Amino acid sequence: MMYPDPHSVTRVTSLGAGPIGGGWTAHFLARGYDVTAYLHNVAETDAFMSILKTAWISLTELGLAEGASLDRLRIVTDLEQALKGAEFVQESGPERLEIKQALYAQMGAILPPSVVIGSSTSGLMMSDIQADCPTPERTVIGHPFNPPYLLPLVEIVGGKKTAPEAVAWAGEFYKIAGKAPLMMKKEIPGFVATRLQEALWREALHMVANGEATPEDIDIALMNGPAPRMVSQGQCMAFHVACGAGGMATNLDQFGPALKLPWTRLEAPELTKELRDRMVEGCNAVAGDRHFEDMAAQRDREIVGVLNALRQARST
Numbered sequence: 001m002m003y004p005d006p007h008s009v010t011r012v013t014s015l016g017a018g019p020i021g022g023g024w025t026a027h028f029l030a031r032g033y034d035v036t037a038y039l040h041n042v043a044e045t046d047a048f049m050s051i052l053k054t055a056w057i058s059l060t061e062l063g064l065a066e067g068a069s070l071d072r073l074r075i076v077t078d079l080e081q082a083l084k085g086a087e088f089v090q091e092s093g094p095e096r097l098e099i100k101q102a103l104y105a106q107m108g109a110i111l112p113p114s115v116v117i118g119s120s121t122s123g124l125m126m127s128d129i130q131a132d133c134p135t136p137e138r139t140v141i142g143h144p145f146n147p148p149y150l151l152p153l154v155e156i157v158g159g160k161k162t163a164p165e166a167v168a169w170a171g172e173f174y175k176i177a178g179k180a181p182l183m184m185k186k187e188i189p190g191f192v193a194t195r196l197q198e199a200l201w202r203e204a205l206h207m208v209a210n211g212e213a214t215p216e217d218i219d220i221a222l223m224n225g226p227a228p229r230m231v232s233q234g235q236c237m238a239f240h241v242a243c244g245a246g247g248m249a250t251n252l253d254q255f256g257p258a259l260k261l262p263w264t265r266l267e268a269p270e271l272t273k274e275l276r277d278r279m280v281e282g283c284n285a286v287a288g289d290r291h292f293e294d295m296a297a298q299r300d301r302e303i304v305g306v307l308n309a310l311r312q313a314r315s316t
Contacts, residue, residue, distance in 0.1 A: 118142030
């Protein structure tokens, strides 16, 4: 199958009214694309537009592409109408396999086979999602990190029936669209970033369950410890640089024996009602009376500050 030049794409369809679908819509609009947004129900419009308006504040501060405008958005509730004229589709539907399989069966029959479909799924396998799609060769995972209009990462991998050309095309398209593509070597549940995040999450749950730390303690530790460093260096390079000229070799030779110590518990604890309530109450205590939209806006302002600081540091 010959796919179009990814540089020539001007019309994108985004499926999904939630934070991910809305976030992708905002991102593509900010990059100067014409975007058709498919919502399952017209009642979702107000919440969807609230996501876009919140995102647009930060996107404007980061810098919009030439011609970028919210006026280039079209909202529809008919799937066939949403897909008409699409040159790329970003699917961000509910994280339920049966829903995605049915959706891909429909899209596979409606769209020309040269149109690549990317899924925002955070953990489902494309080999499963594409099971009922009549044209599975053009379906790929394009997993973002939330919020997708700010965080550059998108993890890309195909399913068993995906054509390698479609995976390569998606990687090039996302790069052109302002993302930082991670081309995965293998199809694995949870991909790369989510699996790393999940390891942190499981250890946090164990510490709360055992009375070793509160949700606030855990976030203080991360925000003032590894998180700022990870903005500049990932886990591997942070350990490499930390050991001086000897690098990772020194790190592993010196600290390798510590891997036998009980410093982590990767198996998830049982999510009892007590643990669930302690997590909820701990987070509610930190949030206080702040509304979700206010907390999201603060998060976005701080991410923008980090991204702009990195841009400035790397340009000098």
